[in-house]
């Protein structure tokens with residue numbers, strides 16, 4: 001037996017990836033056990049995008065004339081706004097259970113300390129919580145898709161791909177949300193996340209086309225991850241198919257993977273000191 | 274002798290420059306109840322976390338169940354039960370679901386997890402609280418639930434970090450009774466405590482830990498025989514008279530300790546010492562003759578009391 005010395009915890013087994021199947025799904029199961037009783041918490045989150053659709057899409061839409069689509073076609077305002085709200089419902093939904101709730105479990109309940117005393121590893125915690133958060137985002141996306149179907153807001157069969165697109169959005173933001181949360185020290189710090197969330201929601205070409213901005217603002221907005229989510233979903237729903245959609249998808253996937261990696265490393269530092 | 278379940282050589286834990294565990298040697302064999310006795314900050318929890326494979330060691334050797342935590346952590350953890358110092362129960366779930374999901378973390382089937390959860394609720398005397406939220410439980414109940422949770426995978430070794438700290442005397446006795454039963458069933462117990470009565474009650478063998486080091490090792494009786502006299506006379510004089518009076522009785526004992534509130538005289542025949550004190554007309558406010566305990570051992574080894 002040789003004597004070993006380590007400097008950090010990153011090399012520790014709890015983090016190492018292995019070919020064994022992950023146990024992340026156990027944490028999804030844990031969350032289902034919780035929401036099986038507290039399902040009303042989930043239901044209320046569905047109404048937010050719906051109310052936006054009815055108030056702004058339909059209501060304000062009556063005052064706004066038609067919007068010009070990517071190929072010069074005329075769209076009703078609600079047809080234009082609905083896909084963005086669909087993308088936002090996956091976005092907001094994924095952030096519910098990857099930010100404040102994760103912080104609470106991490107710092108207050110010490111839930112993950114208990115989880116890591118079992119064969120579960122840090123990676124399983126990160127993957128499990130991100131998976132659950134994205135599933136919650138998807139639940140809202142599916143519900144919203146049904147509303148859109150009822151209101152006849154699909155313009156193309158490409159719209160069926162909106163669901164996988166929303167999965168990608170859910171993954172990107174659940175992972176980023178969890179990574180950001182791992183840096184939070186107090187509940188007050190979450191103001192930062194809440195503010196960022198609001199800015200992204202309002203300014204990612206959600207309620208009006210990118211063309212209303214001056215060029216420099218367009219460049220800024222094009223950096224926004226939610227802009228790419230909105231662009232992807234809107235293009236699919238409206239049938240504006242082009243190679244730029246692959247770029248949107250790539251952006252979201254890379255963002256998600258970076259978020260997952262950071263979340264994983266930070267949790268290892270916090271949970272296996 | 275059977276192979277050790279836990280074997281540590283020069284085990285070290287550092288946090289930055291701070292050394293929390295400064296090279297300890299520990300061997301725990303199957304069926305033993307092994308204890309770490311030491312005050313706050315001794316490095317007990319840091320040691321337990323390394324043994325529980327949730328904190329990597331900074332140096333030295335560690336084998337749990339013959340395996341290296343660095344490479345086989347998940348495998349080792351699947352055979353351990355852990356009762357951490359702070360309660361880490363799932364506050365969002367019911368008592369029953371806490372056990373159920375914990376079984377699932379260990380990959381038990383739903384059926385087996387349910388069945389064990391019911392048995393363990395019975396063991397923890399919590400069957401009537403199965404559907405309650407965790408927050409509604411008393412401190413003692415939470416502790417029992419945590420122990421029940423740690424048993425869901427039928428562990429070979431149960432790690433208990435200060436199992437009864439913060440509980441009232443009655444709750445502590447209920448808990449000790451449960452732990453005693455486990456010991457009878459052959460479960461290997463490894464526990465930390467800063468209560469000498471707990472160490473004496475539960476441990477077959479223990480180490481006295483202080484400032485990250487092991488000061489002594491043995492059975493409770495061995496430690497007392499080796500590091501203390503058979504009996505102790507506790508004299509309590511009027512406040513701030515203890516120092517002065519200590520000089521007048523120093524010759525009566527093998528060893529003398531002056532604490533802020535009392536003077537301890539170590540001798541094999543306590544009654545004889547008490548008798549002489551009275552003959553000298555010193556009139557302490559109270560006189561108590563008792564057997565030596567691990568508290569006295571700790572005082573001898575470190576010059577400090579366990580609980581301050």
Ligand SMILES: Nc1ncnc2c1ncn2[C@@H]1O[C@H](COP(=O)(O)OP(=O)(O)O)[C@@H](O)[C@H]1O
Nearest residue numbers: 273288293311312313314315316317318319320
């Ligand atoms: N994660 C940590 N980071 C820095 N210092 C720590 C950490 N955990 C414990 N320590 C320090 O290590 C020492 C030993 O702590 P601990 O193992 O908890 O002792 P005990 O359980 O015997 O009270 C203490 O001084 C404590 O402050």
Ligand SMILES: [Mg+2]
Nearest residue numbers: 317318319358
């Ligand atoms: Mg401790």
